[in-house]
Amino acid sequence: MTGVPGVPTSATGEPHTVRPFAVISGAQVQRVLEGREKQVVELTEAAYRLHGAGDSVNPPSYFLRFPDRPTSRIIALPASLGGHVRVDGVKWISSFPENVRAGLPRASAVLILNDQDTGYPFACLESSVISATRTAASAALAADRLSRDRPRPTRVGFCGTGLIARYIHTFLAGNGWSFEETGVYDLAADSTAGFRRYLEQSGATGRITVHHSAEELIRGSDLVVFATVAGEPHVGDPTWFSHHPVVLHVSLRDLAPEVILASTNIVDDVEHCLKADTSPHLAEQLTGNRDFLHGTLDDVMTGRVTVPAGRPVVFSPFGLGVLDLAVGKYVYDEVARSGELHVIDDFFHELRRYG
Numbered sequence: 001m002t003g004v005p006g007v008p009t010s011a012t013g014e015p016h017t018v019r020p021f022a023v024i025s026g027a028q029v030q031r032v033l034e035g036r037e038k039q040v041v042e043l044t045e046a047a048y049r050l051h052g053a054g055d056s057v058n059p060p061s062y063f064l065r066f067p068d069r070p071t072s073r074i075i076a077l078p079a080s081l082g083g084h085v086r087v088d089g090v091k092w093i094s095s096f097p098e099n100v101r102a103g104l105p106r107a108s109a110v111l112i113l114n115d116q117d118t119g120y121p122f123a124c125l126e127s128s129v130i131s132a133t134r135t136a137a138s139a140a141l142a143a144d145r146l147s148r149d150r151p152r153p154t155r156v157g158f159c160g161t162g163l164i165a166r167y168i169h170t171f172l173a174g175n176g177w178s179f180e181e182t183g184v185y186d187l188a189a190d191s192t193a194g195f196r197r198y199l200e201q202s203g204a205t206g207r208i209t210v211h212h213s214a215e216e217l218i219r220g221s222d223l224v225v226f227a228t229v230a231g232e233p234h235v236g237d238p239t240w241f242s243h244h245p246v247v248l249h250v251s252l253r254d255l256a257p258e259v260i261l262a263s264t265n266i267v268d269d270v271e272h273c274l275k276a277d278t279s280p281h282l283a284e285q286l287t288g289n290r291d292f293l294h295g296t297l298d299d300v301m302t303g304r305v306t307v308p309a310g311r312p313v314v315f316s317p318f319g320l321g322v323l324d325l326a327v328g329k330y331v332y333d334e335v336a337r338s339g340e341l342h343v344i345d346d347f348f349h350e351l352r353r354y355g
Helices: 026-033 037-052 097-102 128-146 163-174 189-202 214-219 257-261 279-287 297-302 321-337
Strands: 022-024 062-066 069-081 087-095 107-114 121-126 155-159 181-185 207-210 223-226 246-249 264-267 293-296 313-316
Touching (some): 022 321, 026 121, 026 128, 037 128, 037 297, 037 321, 069 097, 107 321, 121 321, 128 297, 128 321, 155 163, 181 214, 257 279, 264 297, 293 297
Parallel strands (some): 022 121, 155 223, 181 207, 246 313, 264 293
Antiparallel strands (some): 087 107
16 A cells, blocks of 8 residues: 555655646747657657547637637637646637737647646646647648658648748658748738748748649649638639649638548548538538548558548648647656746645645
């Protein structure tokens, strides 16, 4: 028998203690993650495998919407991840598109990490960087896994050229991808110009082509990345994909059901993806079934599902809170190891039940 009678113990048999509460800034997050694209993709793959094995809890995301600000929302993504990570938590991420006009990023976020033994939160991390990082790592992982049974793409096209597109390109390059041509298309000319400057400064291989329509970009790309803020489908002709590209449908609502139904469809999580009027959700509403889904990315990684080469393949990731936890816990551990945690003394004031 371990522990003290009446004193709760952890899984290791040690008495529960409350960790000091720490705040980790965006600058610290970026210092930990910058240049570690391969390692973060490995973390992401491990989190997907834990989730696929059932060693996680990932309930539906919760949307806070505003009648007076219909384009804005704040989303809560609660989750729990097991394995060696062992952490609970929640990401609280806002999307206010009007910020862009004021020169601010559209999204801002924090991530709270909770101890699995006590439930006490032990860290608050700036999470816009974590969110963009896990999104890009998921996309880079999918690009690799979904192209293994077909010729490796040599022409990439970005439809939507904001921060997420930049992160995805960084993660593709950081995981060994190089392209003969990088295509760019965005409705906003300043975004297109800014992304092109980023590509030139990053040393992107091959030529850079600015396209004047989504059709032109799609037809000219073997790997298509959708990273827009579209609220409803704007790409509806399946013939644009007749060359069978790999499509990273990160923004989830760009493709009409007709395109989804003409493709092989891989998601990160079936229940999460088929909601909130995503393109796969619209396809389900149209057909009344889910037969058009081929499987999840974890199914592909474990070999339960193979991806045919003779048709387009679309990866639609709704975005799982367990990925934020995996990346966030890694950041916390690295900052703690370096001795640079900013601890808030006496954050938890009442730690004795009877004073």
